[in-house]
Amino acid sequence: MSQDGTQTETERQKKIIADVRRNKELREKTYRERALKLFPHVCAKCGREFSGKKLKELTVHHRDHDHDNNPADGSNWELLCIYCHDNEHSRNLDAEWYGSEAPGGGHEPASSHKPFGGLATLLKNKK
Numbered sequence: 577m578s579q580d581g582t583q584t585e586t587e588r589q590k591k592i593i594a595d596v597r598r599n600k601e602l603r604e605k606t607y608r609e610r611a612l613k614l615f616p617h618v619c620a621k622c623g624r625e626f627s628g629k630k631l632k633e634l635t636v637h638h639r640d641h642d643h644d645n646n647p648a649d650g651s652n653w654e655l656l657c658i659y660c661h662d663n664e665h666s667r668n669l670d671a672e673w674y675g676s677e678a679p680g681g682g683h684e685p686a687s688s689h690k691p692f693g694g695l696a697t698l699l700k701n702k703k
């Protein structure tokens with residue numbers, strides 16, 4: 577068939593990844609806004625109140641740690657301040673609220689293995 581099939585496939589995959597990322601951001605934004613409408617702006621753990629600029633320190637925690645589980649009645653949500661939320665998750669080592677870009681997670685260093693590194697020495701000694 578077409579010669580540039582590979583190129584098109586790559587472009588398509590890039591678009592899919594971008595779409596998924598955008599949808600995820602959109603969804604997270606939406607459930608946070610919904611949760612903030614449903615609940616008083618108070619941390620469920622420490623009871624601090626948040627308003628105005630401080631409100632961004634109030635985050636949505638998922639009781640079952642499944643951020644795809646977003647029932648309209650908010651039964652899976654809990655509003656936690658970033659500190660209590662952090663606490664909650666450090667117990668489970670769960671990256672739910674950090675999203676996929678978890679600090680310290682993933683990103684293997686580029687391979688330090690050099691397949692031809694020893695070759696020059698080998699040839700030199702071979703003589």
Ligand SMILES: [Zn+2]
Pocket residue numbers: 619620621622623624656657658659660661
């Ligand atoms: Zn708190």
Ligand SMILES: [Zn+2]
Pocket residue numbers: 636637638661664665672673
């Ligand atoms: Zn959480």
